[in-house]
Amino acid sequence: MANLFSIFEPSSSIFSLSVNWMSALLGLMFIPYLYWASPSRWSFLWSKITYTLHKEFKALLSSSHMGTSMLFISLFSLIVFNNFLGLLPYVFTSSSHMVMTLSLSLPLWITLMISGWINHTQHMFAHLVPQGTPFVLMPFMVLIETISNVIRPGTLAVRLAANMIAGHLLLTLLGNTGPSLASLFVLSILIFSQILLLTLESAVAIIQSYVFAVLSTLYTSEIN
Template identity: 70%
Template sequence: MMTNLFSVFDPSSCIPIPLNWLSTFMVFLLIPSPLWLIPSRYSSIWTSILLYLHKEFKTLLGPKSKGSSLIFISLFSLILFNNFMGLFPYIFTSTSHILMTLSLALPLWMSFIIYGWLNNTTHMLAHLVPQGTPPVLMPFMVCIETISNIIRPGTLAVRLAANMIAGHLLMTLLGNTGPSLKLSLITILIVTQILLLILESAVAIIQSYVFAILSTLYSSEVN
């Protein structure tokens, strides 16, 4: 029995739920959202922050960066969101753990050092002795510069973790004293906790920016 050739265009579905016309609306999933959605204030602010960071990092990296500023922008975003997530109750602050911060700092530092010594060996050797150093002090300056280069990932990791731990620890210690305080002092405690929360929000932004900026400076030194 022959079927109608145009029956292939009949509405049909392989499941009992009538979803025949769903494909008409699924096209919106393929259209980029900026073409049909008005950007929110959050997305506009975040876009302006990313553009500012791109200009800042590109200035430090120089004209030969070739998009490497995106790596440090991603690093800044990762640390910033983790810092802010740690401000919410019952959420673990991953950036307060030395394992997390060292996992971010050590691979970056190792890649910079390996790239610098393999591709710019003369520049890396010259960087160990600052310009104008007397010949007598050159061996000491080489030792000092070598040690300062080796401890860089540690200083990056400890700086971020220590700042996150300090603020959260202070807020926890003050919060634990609440049940034993009088009603008149609880108001002062709440105001103090709000001020500390604002301070920690600023620290979360500053520390992520400092981590990204120092990583950018370490990268610019090997070129």
């Protein structure tokens, strides 16, 4: 079990500095020069994706958060970029570690809390008690809403890391059984299963990035 989870540890180092975390920058080498030089199919596709996300995030955010959708589009781009990069062989998946996911969710949540309690104090207090709550249940609702608010950055980080590491673990387990198989038929089934699982992981990489960005947008819209 220790050897199984050791594949997710940043073990490559130079002068005691972890090199595996540099994988987040490796994808820049795969971006073709024509993407920046002139309009291409890739640039047109990415423009359509970002414009669709902008319209959706703008609908979730209030009018006072002009331009905030660009922040969450960048957040989505960063996460989906690292998720897809981790599907390549021998590439360290930074988004499957709590260090990476908490570094994204915790500063965002702290910033939202500071902004909300300073600029919208009454609204933040009113948000702790849902409308129509009986007077007897108000102390319990305040406790429940406070706990649910505090664990938000943790749930964002755990959801992303757990979904990414689960698929990688399953791919690793199935891949390690390949050399021990003697039957060509069973090996063909294993390869086909790996292809299907890799397709599923590609979908998970997009979905989890989208969920992270949408939930962050909803948390932002609640403070106003």
